[in-house]
Amino acid sequence: MTDYMQEALLEAHDAMIIGEVPIGAVVVHDGKIVGRGHNLREHSQDSTLHAEVLAIQEACMTLGSWRLEDCDLYVTLEPCPMCAGAMINSRIRTCYYGAKDPKAGVAGSLGNLLEDTRFNHQVKVVAGIDEEQAAQLLKSFFQAIRKKRKAAKLAKKQAQKA
């Protein structure tokens, strides 16, 4: 189980390298990874291209079906409503996730859409897989951004003084 999350973490790392918020996901079917993705919102300037959506789209293409009934999804961060909805729509079996997202997560933090029995499909939720690593990756990313911004501000101030 943790091996697949390590693959999702590799995807998250790929996102970080290109300056995207580091979130990664993989879809697993019969022990094989059939879809993978990392957040590409900034590079694509497309609000829908979250890691989970890209991994689901690739899995649909690999398996030739929109029904991913025997598939599990591993994602480094708790899914937002869009990604939780995409999992319900594609009938993902289980969602394993790493870090919690108290601001937008809907698999435990702000309710639980995935296990809501009012919808025609429920996705089992398993939280906290390799949580520390996923959280640390996000923390490092935002720390680096703040550092960069601070340095840029300082450089601007010094240029104005000179």
Added chain:
Amino acid sequence: MTDYMQEALLEAHDAMIIGEVPIGAVVVHDGKIVGRGHNLREHSQDSTLHAEVLAIQEACMTLGSWRLEDCDLYVTLEPCPMCAGAMINSRIRTCYYGAKDPKAGVAGSLGNLLEDTRFNHQVKVVAGIDEEQAAQLLKSFFQAIRKKRKAAKLAKKQAQKA
């Protein structure tokens, strides 16, 4: 307002013609349609290709930005969690929709994700625009499917008897 919904209904009609559940959407910016889409789940075998997602993706491409802050979205059916989430993520201003979806709609029927103040953006909801037309289109589509299935069953029975 109803003119844009008529464009969304044209999209829904395009979906019906190719045998997809008739749902259509358009995104409007400064009085112009910048994105349009209709449900393509079966043809693409991709669970994420709902009308709203396609319309949002096209709007992002047209405007060169994932932030659709001054944009309104018109859709013939109440959005599901995935599409409501995509609207929140892209910061759509207002969602106008036609028919209610008591089974999966989250803009009034099964809660209201779009106006949930716990998220970092709220989408204003205006329901019931050209509702009758949108509902009738869906009704006709499902009636035709049931009729086809009944005829196929009958033909099979007769073939077994012969």
